[in-house]
Amino acid sequence: MKLLEKYKNSNKSEYENRIILITDAMPNYGVISTKGLLSYIKNNADNGIYTTFIGVGVDFNTKLIEEISDVVGANYYSVHNSKDFKERMGEQFEYMVTPLVFDLNLNLKSDDYNIEMVYGSDSSNKQKENLMKVNTLFPSKASETGEVKGGVILVKLNEKKENKNGKVELEVSYKDRNSKEYKNTQIIIFDKNKNEEFYDNSGIRKAIVLTRYVNILKNWILFERTEDKKFMIGSNKGIVDFFYTEDEITNLLGEHERMSVELKVSKEYKEILKNIKEYILKENKEIKDDTLKKEIEVLDMLISKK
Helix, strand or coil: CCCCHHHCCCCCCCCCEEEEEEECCCCCCCCCCHHHHHHHHHHHHHCCEEEEEEECCCCCCHHHHHHHCCCCCCEEEECCCHHHHHHHHCCCHHHHCCCCEEEEEEEEECCCEEEEEEECCCCCEHHHCEEEEEEEECCCCECCCCCECCCCCEEEEEECCCCCCCEEEEEEEEECCCCCEEEEEEEEECCCCCCCCCCCCHHHHHHHHHHHHHHHHHHHHHHHHHCCHHHCCCCCCCCCCCCCCHHHHHHHHCCCCCCCCCCCCCHHHHHHHHHHHHHHHHHHHHHCCHHHHHHHHHHHHHHCCC
């Protein structure tokens, strides 16, 4: 921080000031509290000095880093071996230290639908119709074919009784490096007479598959740990959403400890896992994504568990 003191509040269009911290995120000397570390990162950001954390070690404390890297201009990455480290500090360095936009917000407004669930965003607030809030968005490296790996946000909507037009308004807003504000709005009209499933592209279809897969695994884990029947998924309900908050899970499993338990798959859940496996295989005939083989391998291991 002292080395960058004379450069604070400098012209961002010329260069950027950034501290890169290689850490296991388990501070044990000097300022070690989350609040204290957060004040350093925030104060630096206010002065135009941003922070990147590169996490190393098998015990890398992601919870601490996620909290303090939510500051404007901050980000973090985990490296698992020397190859990852060389790539991150070499050919991917530019993407790691160059923010694209700040204060990105994605909002959904509709007089015809209510937001039931938002998937793929840990910062959503459906009461305020906010699907995603990102303090700082960084670019990603494109593949040799020009594709960029990104995320998908799924929104589950409930139709209101007074649905008149089937209209949804999506609005994105953000600021550039010089704090200039931008906004874009798009209107989507749903055909209320269409009942069959429709996918605008294979990426959306894959996101739905993975969301259903994760919902099942989350319910299975809590069912096996608690033997609470409310986590059982039946044919009458289909693939239910995982609605439980972190506080509710804490009450079920304890505040801090997540004691290891023997891996087991109850007879009822084996049938459920077989069904989701068949569903993924069926969907992948249309999606044609080899990476879904990883999910099939996990399911095969659980199904075969004695």
